[in-house]
Amino acid sequence: MHVSVEEARAMLAALLPDPGTETVAVAQALGRVLAGDLAALVSHPSATESALDGIACREADTRGAGPDTPVLLKVVGESRAGEPFTGEVGPGECVRIYTGAPMARGTDAICPVEQLRDQGLDAVELLRAASPGDVRAEGGDFRAGEVVMRAGLPLTSPRLALATALGHAEVRVRRRLRVALLSTGDEVVAPGTPLRAGQVYDSNSVGLGAMLREAGCEVVPLGHAPDRPEALEDAIARAGGADVLLTSGGVSMGKYDFMRDLLIDQGRVSFWKVRMRPGGPALLGGWKGLPVFGLPGNPVSSLVVFHVIVRPALTGQPVQTLHLRAATPFRTLSDKTAFWRATITGGQVSDYGQQGSGVLRSLSDADALVIVPEGQKVEAGDEVDVILL
Template sequence: MTAPLPPFPMHVSVDEARTLLAALLPDRRTETLPLAQVAGRTLAGDLRALVSHPSATESALDGIAAREADTLGATPDAPARLRVIGESRAGAAFTGTVGAGECVRIYTGAPLPPGADAICPVEQLSDDGPDGVLLRRPASPGDVRHEGGDFRAGEVVMTAGLPLTAPRLALAAALGHPQVPVLAPLRVALLSTGDEVVPPGQPLTAGQVYDSNSVGLRAMLIEAGCEVVPLGHAPDSPEALQAAIDRAGGADALLTSGGVSMGRYDFMRDLLIEQGRVSFWKVRMRPGGPAILGGWNGLPVFGLPGNPVSSLVVFHVIVRPALTGQPPQTLRLRAATPFRALPDKTAFWRASIQDGRVSDYGQQGSGILRSLSEAGALVIVPEGRPVAAGDDVDVILL
């Protein structure tokens, strides 16, 4: 007789795991906050430019503004001479018009005066009397920044869903927005499990390990823009685990580490299967295959493996994209070394990047935690498709 099939999916793909997790998360609230309070948050609506940038045609350099035609043929041996009739600086534009044989001293960001169409940098100038200047090269229209060359008023410049990095916050300010709509952070409860897990700083006995998972996962949740609800640590006991889960009331989701594999004392798995709800168990990936997704009294629960590397890789590959709505940041690079494939799993091998090429880190065990700190990247090797040296591969930056 064949064993009965479980009442939930087993061995789902990475993409399926992301989709199923995202589907369990609650809809995100939107709030509007000042720019100073939204670093790292996700933009919840499109932003239009309220002004044009530059707001006027201006100089990209310190130098003089002139008519290009008056400076053609200027060389160090035969400089062109122009008469200086004024200056233009940011906040105090020249109000006259530049005519034939004339120029205006100008500074970076200052409006280009009427009549002028080119800039000669100060490094190519020398004074010639009280009102004259010599140009050792022609003035260049390429050093003029045209009005609206960056963006124009009314243009949609930023779209909803963008993470608000420092450059994007600066851009939002330049668009004229003092505050922006952002997604409210998800409240994610975090629970570490296992009899062998001990807080850092306490003495270890044989077989015990320090709790690195809760530290790393908390940092990754914060980086993903989440509010962390710390539940601490629970031993390998169904009663202790249930009591800890019950403390997660009010959270949008619960993230656990440990207790989800095939062992006798993997009680987190048992609780979800026997008393909760399971959306899937096990993902076709390495490291991190034993992950489980389910629910407990309406609370989405994602159980990560206890091995530190597995836990953090699953978060990076599945959990973070589901929380942020953004896929992992990938690059297409040339492999400097081969990467082996697995027949039935997508492999995420730790790798190092140097000179635009990616190399096998070497130690790929789930307990080699220092590898994630030193490697810097994960090479994606699809099921059954080994990568040879010289092949192009997709790489996730850590």
Template sequence: MTAPTFPMHVSVDDARTHLTALLPARTAETVPLAQAYGRTLAADVPALVSHPSATESALDGIAAREADTLGASADAPARLRVIGESRAGAAFGGTVGAGECVRIYTGAPLPAGADAICPVEQLTDDGPDGVLLRRPASPADVRVEGGDFRAGEVVLHAGQHLTAPRLALAAALGHAQLSVQRRLRVALLSTGDEVVPPGQPLTAGQVYDSNSVGLHAMLLEAGCEVLPLGHAPDSPKALQAAIDAAGGADVLLTSGGVSMGKYDFMRDLLVEQGRVSFWKVRMRPGGPAILGGWNGLPVFGLPGNPVSSLVVFHVIVRPALTGQPPQTLRLRAATPFRALPDKTAFWRGVVDGGQVRDYGQQGSGILRSLSDAGALVIVPEGQAVQAGDDVDVILL
């Protein structure tokens, strides 16, 4: 390999910045709610209606004037006269006066004159038109019109990831479709002579292709459209043919072939025939990652070790693809976490009761650790974490 003319050993933040700069500008498209899950909002979403649309009951029971029920108890119940009912879709049209009440059901509009609710569990019928209250009616059980949101209020914001609760909220706001960012089209390629598709027999030294399976799922979770390119052996000609097949993609994501070895041909192709933005990141696991380009196509090369590949995706690639930084929590360290003098460490940890402890096995080939541990503990360069210290954690 020729002497490098590109940055090496960049920081994690710089790696994200470099990748983000190579991605195309996001355009917007409008899709139905049923197609919006996992997408990113391209525009603010205002409420088209107020919610609740009317002042209503939060409970089944009776609607009454609070003043008529003060002092009601099991030993001395208050009696009110029932003059009608209010239910969702059929509101009571009259006015509740002194000593009167209306039977009401959850979500039904509160009748004029009433200002409080007594739940059905605290009521006893008393004759054909009477009811006894064993406790006072409470204004706290009244939902005020617009108490959740009011028409015209911006409730969801551009840049937010559309989760199931946010989609439900968008529907409640009155929207049947949303403006979202166009999905990035990510071509995915795994490499290596030793890599075999799951389900086939293995010979000595071979491994199943776990990287492409995990990365494919993570790309879908990040809201991307995935173009699977399958697998390419350790051959410059085969790798070049595979890369050339990524036409139409916004970015190519590869795994393997980017480290220091003689057969790391993905690295050599980018260095000698393509373009390199950086090689190697000051992080562990995942240091050998490379970012470059091939005939105008951005190429991000992940390490081949399974843990390294998936951790680099979590820490660098996903934030660039989604435009969202990694979501971190500040937790108390239950065990020490060692520091590296010149790299940020992302050690696997187990979260338990507001604390995080060292998973133990931190080798980049221990794939089960990402499933069992559930968190990455961020240890900055040269700053060891002692038991009892607070530490930033990325949940997996």
């Protein structure tokens, strides 16, 4: 059964268990997915404050101030973060103020320190008018009770900082899916081993393992299994407790593609082959209740399929795309969606050139995958959807 990319993604997602939720410390939540809305417990800023170092004063007192017409104000105190000025500023007065410090009562504008000329300790000349625009209003960023972050957001480092600023020490997140990872093939050997003719290093285990961790998954490493049915069965048996098994290799049409045969003969196959390039020979099935997604053994194909099908299904997040203009044509395939490697220069995408599945360095050099839907023609100047790498 051959399926589209969208069908493959949906079918894999449908087989995955509901991960449930757990509560973790904000500092430990990087890469997790927020499982509930987050409302602000406090307002930010917590008080009306200065955006600059300078003086706080009444804007009306400083109109007309300039280098040749300075305005003189009396300094009656200072306000700094953690120690605000407690009095009230009257006409013709000001307080020295520092970035983030609360505004003093009676003040509504800031003149930056660069536009001041001290006249002793108790007076200052303004070389330009003070600006209300340099005042940060209380709650200008968010107010207590406001829902600021919605469930489903991946927790990046800026979002973790925001969650902390909202007042949360802990957040409820989706539990990590446990993904067992297995590479297969007689030609695959561990890095550091001397290569014989026809052998390759096991780059899939490293690349896919890293991508799984980036997707917020817990990786259950099963290592490598040679092309023998009994070896594959032994390896799969070690995946106990995993939510899904991810394999690489053994799913194409060759005589020694035993993973495909094992699932066909003794397990379950939901689809075999996806209408995409690279990565067409991907497989979804099951083994004794364990969902199995078989990636092609070719590293380029394997990593691209993970990007466009596996990661969105595991995270529940759609593929993030940008609209950019094509600087070069991109090849059309009549019966497959193509994901061509591309470089980005000046906001435009260009064909990387070497699109063969054996060119692994292309995924390191390329900036994006350009999506060319089945039968769609893409010429230079056309707008295209791209996935950033």
